[in-house]
Amino acid sequence: xxxxxxxxxxxxxxxxxxxxxxxxxxxxxxxxxxxxxxxxxxxxxxxxxxxxxxxxxxxxxxxxxxxxxxxxxxxxxxxxxxxxxxxxxxxxxxxxxxxxxxxxxxxxxxxxxxxxxxxxxxxxxxxxxxxxxxxxxxxxxxxxxxxxxxxxxxxxxxxxxxxxxxxxxxxxxxxxxxxxxxxxxxxxxxxxxxxxxxxxxxxxxxxxxxxxxxxxxxxxxxxxxxxxxxxxxxxxxxxxxxxxxxxxxxxxxxxxxxxxxxxxxxxxxxxxxxxxxxxxxxxxxxxxxxxxxxxxxxxxxxxxxxxxxxxxxxxxxxxxxxxxxxxxxxxxxxxxxxxxxxxxxxxxxxxxxxxxxxxxxxxxxxxxxxxxxxxxxxxxxxxxxxxxxxxxxxxxxxxxxxxxxxxxxxxxxxxxxxxxxxxxxxx
Numbered sequence: 143x144x145x146x147x148x149x150x151x152x153x154x155x156x157x158x159x160x161x162x163x164x165x166x167x168x169x170x171x172x173x174x175x176x177x178x179x180x181x182x183x184x185x186x187x188x189x190x191x192x193x194x195x196x197x198x199x200x201x202x203x204x205x206x207x208x209x210x211x212x213x214x215x216x217x218x219x220x221x222x223x224x225x226x227x228x229x230x231x232x233x234x235x236x237x238x239x240x241x242x243x244x245x246x247x248x249x250x251x252x253x254x255x256x257x258x259x260x261x262x263x264x265x266x267x268x269x270x271x272x273x274x275x276x277x278x279x280x281x282x283x284x285x286x287x288x289x290x291x292x293x294x295x296x297x298x299x300x301x302x303x304x305x306x307x308x309x310x311x312x313x314x315x316x317x318x319x320x321x322x323x324x325x326x327x328x329x330x331x332x333x334x335x336x337x338x339x340x341x342x343x344x345x346x347x348x349x350x351x352x353x354x355x356x357x358x359x360x361x362x363x364x365x366x367x368x369x370x371x372x373x374x375x376x377x378x379x380x381x382x383x384x385x386x387x388x389x390x391x392x393x394x395x396x397x398x399x400x401x402x403x404x405x406x407x408x409x410x411x412x413x414x415x416x417x418x419x420x421x422x423x424x425x426x427x428x429x430x431x432x433x434x435x436x437x438x439x440x441x442x443x444x445x446x447x448x449x450x451x452x453x454x455x456x457x458x459x460x461x462x463x464x465x466x467x468x469x470x471x472x473x474x475x476x477x478x479x480x481x482x483x484x485x486x487x488x489x490x491x492x493x494x495x496x497x498x499x500x501x502x503x504x505x506x507x508x509x510x511x512x513x514x515x516x517x518x519x520x521x522x523x524x525x526x527x528x529x530x531x532x533x534x535x536x537x538x539x540x541x542x543x544x545x546x547x548x549x550x551x552x553x554x555x556x557x558x559x560x561x562x563x564x565x566x567x568x569x
């Protein structure tokens with residue numbers, strides 16, 4: 143295997159650090175994840191012998207070091223190609239499947255702003271709007287990781303007697319290098335995100351745009367899909383009722399797709415989310431949570447696209463549905479997601495490392511795109527027991543079952559089930 147320090151140096155842009163003391167103030171952290179699961183009736187027909195079992199693995203290794211007093215480099219290595227039972231790998235195989243999903247420079251305080259330049263993660267896991275990073279719980283198959291190349295700026299200041307946190311992004315999600323059309327069919331992402339706190343409310347406003355260029359080599363015009371998204375969030379830490387938290391979010395699509403010049407295809411989708419959680423002392427800690435999400439749908443390709451579209455969303459509720467293990471074309475034919483969930487969890491006082499959670503989910507399509515089937519997709523019930531051995535070691539055991547809407551399926555409509563265990567070790 144090639145020298146690891148050499149790889150880190152290259153990815154940290156050593157051309158600009160030729161005179162630096164490489165690996166000065168070197169720090170590292172990361173995590174190892176193992177997700178073992180077995181699911182059956184994915185085709186909703188229990189008469190078929192289609193029970194499947196897999197064990198997915200993922201390694202995330204973050205390394206950082208100073209190039210000089212104003213700049214440090216961050217590199218994240220990811221390996222998630224191997225499942226249990228596959229052949230062992232030699233050093234060359236490992237090297238070929240070790241990907242550097244982050245490799246950026248952090249410039250501190252240049253013009254009063256912190257800058258990240260290079261390939262990086264961005265956003266928060268589970269966000270409806272934008273997230274680039276490792277897919278977290280509920281785990282999808284193969285534990286995938288995404289990132290984006292570009293610039294992000296981070297700035298904090300105080301004005302009108304409150305603190306403000308602002309970040310911005312100018313980045314390229316996809317660069318097409320194929321043949322004569324190289325550079326003509328790219329996806330670019332820009333945006334700004336502002337956060338502050340007013341009394342008991344945490345407020346967050348943002349605007350993002352994703353521009354997907356589409357044209358063939360030699361074309362006289364270049365079309366593009368200009369997808370904009372403006373949104374606002376408010377979270378309330380209730381002072382009148384202890385341990386009660388409420389959240390609201392509204393997102394509105396803007397822009398148009400010039401690939402449809404005859405109808406002027408405008409983006410008019412929207413999304414709304416409301417959530418609440420409350421906890422109380424009852425032989426330990428007993429918590430309750432509820433969430434409602436409405437993402438608009440669209441039935442026909444008229445002059446407006448009314449289906450909500452995130453920039454790179456990661457909203458994935460439910461172990462089976464959110465993990466992508468519900469694959470029926472008939473159930474996925476709708477447009478726009480309408481879902482709610484209700485759940486409870488308990489951490490007993492005599493077993494403070496244990497948390498047991500049960501959650502019920504309901505899924506529907508907002509619009510059905512002209513199909514005769516019903517909008518309702520199905521229901522899911524999840525049971526998850528988490529043992530937190532320490533801050534850096536936790537284990538989950540889980541069971542999930544998804545009951546499809548029988549009116550959408552021809553023939554069998556049996557319940558899909560899933561049983562699994564997940565281990566997370568941080569270092």
